[in-house]
Amino acid sequence: xxxxxxxxxxxxxxxxxxxxxxxxxxxxxxxxxxxxxxxxxxxxxxxxxxxxxxxxxxxxxxxxxxxxxxxxxxxxxxxxxxxxxxxxxxxxxxxxxxxxxxxxxxxxxxxxxxxxxxxxxxxxxxxxxxxxxxxx
Amino acid sequence: xxxxxxxxxxxxxxxxxxxxxxxxxxxxxxxxxxxxxxxxxxxxxxxxxxxxxxxxxxxxxxxxxxxxxxxxxxxxxxxxxxxxxxxxxxxxxxxxxxxxxxxxxxxxxxxxxxxxxxxxxxxxxxxxxxxxxxxxxxxxxxxxxxxxxxxxxxxxxxxxxxxxxxxxxxxxxxxxxxxxx
Numbered sequence: 001x002x003x004x005x006x007x008x009x010x011x012x013x014x015x016x017x018x019x020x021x022x023x024x025x026x027x028x029x030x031x032x033x034x035x036x037x038x039x040x041x042x043x044x045x046x047x048x049x050x051x052x053x054x055x056x057x058x059x060x061x062x063x064x065x066x067x068x069x070x071x072x073x074x075x076x077x078x079x080x081x082x083x084x085x086x087x088x089x090x091x092x093x094x095x096x097x098x099x100x101x102x103x104x105x106x107x108x109x110x111x112x113x114x115x116x117x118x119x120x121x122x123x124x125x126x127x128x129x130x131x132x133x134x135x136x
Numbered sequence: 137x138x139x140x141x142x143x144x145x146x147x148x149x150x151x152x153x154x155x156x157x158x159x160x161x162x163x164x165x166x167x168x169x170x171x172x173x174x175x176x177x178x179x180x181x182x183x184x185x186x187x188x189x190x191x192x193x194x195x196x197x198x199x200x201x202x203x204x205x206x207x208x209x210x211x212x213x214x215x216x217x218x219x220x221x222x223x224x225x226x227x228x229x230x231x232x233x234x235x236x237x238x239x240x241x242x243x244x245x246x247x248x249x250x251x252x253x254x255x256x257x258x259x260x261x262x263x264x265x266x267x268x269x270x271x272x273x274x275x276x277x278x279x280x281x282x283x284x285x286x287x288x289x290x291x292x293x294x295x296x297x298x299x300x301x302x303x304x305x306x307x308x309x310x311x312x313x314x315x316x317x
Contacts, residue, residue, distance in 0.1 A: 113279075
């Protein structure tokens with residue numbers, strides 16, 4: 001697994017997102033499922049229960065694919081990366097509106113763009129057949 | 137070209153493409169069409185740079201990266217010389233400044249790549265997995281950290297800001313202390 005960037009990234013990101021999803025519930029007591037204003041995770045990232053569930057599902061998908069095989073990890077990384085890119089863009093328009101059912105804030109958008117960049121870069125660029133991996 | 141550098145180049149292209157695309161909103165129709173086309177080309181080129189092992193049309197990419205920077209610089213100079221600040225004010229400063237940083241990075245990388253020449257048969261060497269992921273994470277955080285405020289400062293981003301939280305445009309308002317009457 002440690003020889004495939006896609007599998008390793010899938011496992012790391014998957015585990016982190018599952019952890020974020022679980023931790024999110026510690027700041028969302030009293031917050032409704034689709035609340036447009038949620039609790040602050042780590043004092044920065046705004047989440048509601050729907051956002052926590054999304055983190056858990058995305059984390060699980062990345063984790064399972066990363067533990068399975070290279071092809072699954074590559075596909076899931078690319079798809080989740082594209083979805084995060086779309087969410088990052090949509091988030092710019094959703095913040096502060098009644099449609100903000102994920103309780104997104106600016107820090108969430110930065111995180112989503114960064115996640116999209118990493119997942120897309122690895123999903124599209126790594127584990128291609130014609131590359132040679134350095135031993136160092 | 138090292139894989140990590142190629143990935144950073146793709147990040148820069150995608151970031152620039154997103155910013156140019158966001159600038160379409162609020163632009164005049166003709167300029168909006170140019171920005172939309174530019175944004176799509178840059179975004180597409182960025183994705184291709186991720187997916188392929190060799191750069192697609194690096195000479196054309198260098199020119200496409202350079203033209204918007206030169207154009208904006210000329211606009212700023214013209215605006216300053218002709219004492220017409222409304223000319224420069226037709227574009228938000230932050231988004232184009234960030235886009236210019238990305239474009240100049242791309243120009244520098246592509247320039248070095250073209251000067252060194254390339255062997256079409258060369259098989260790209262992939263770095264160690266941990267080094268690759270670390271390099272990627274650094275690039276992604278920098279690009280996301282710069283792109284998000286740039287997008288928020290475009291007409292699209294300002295339009296979408298909530299009325300109660302528009303801190304971004306507050307500094308531009310000059311608040312004079314009230315004098316007692």
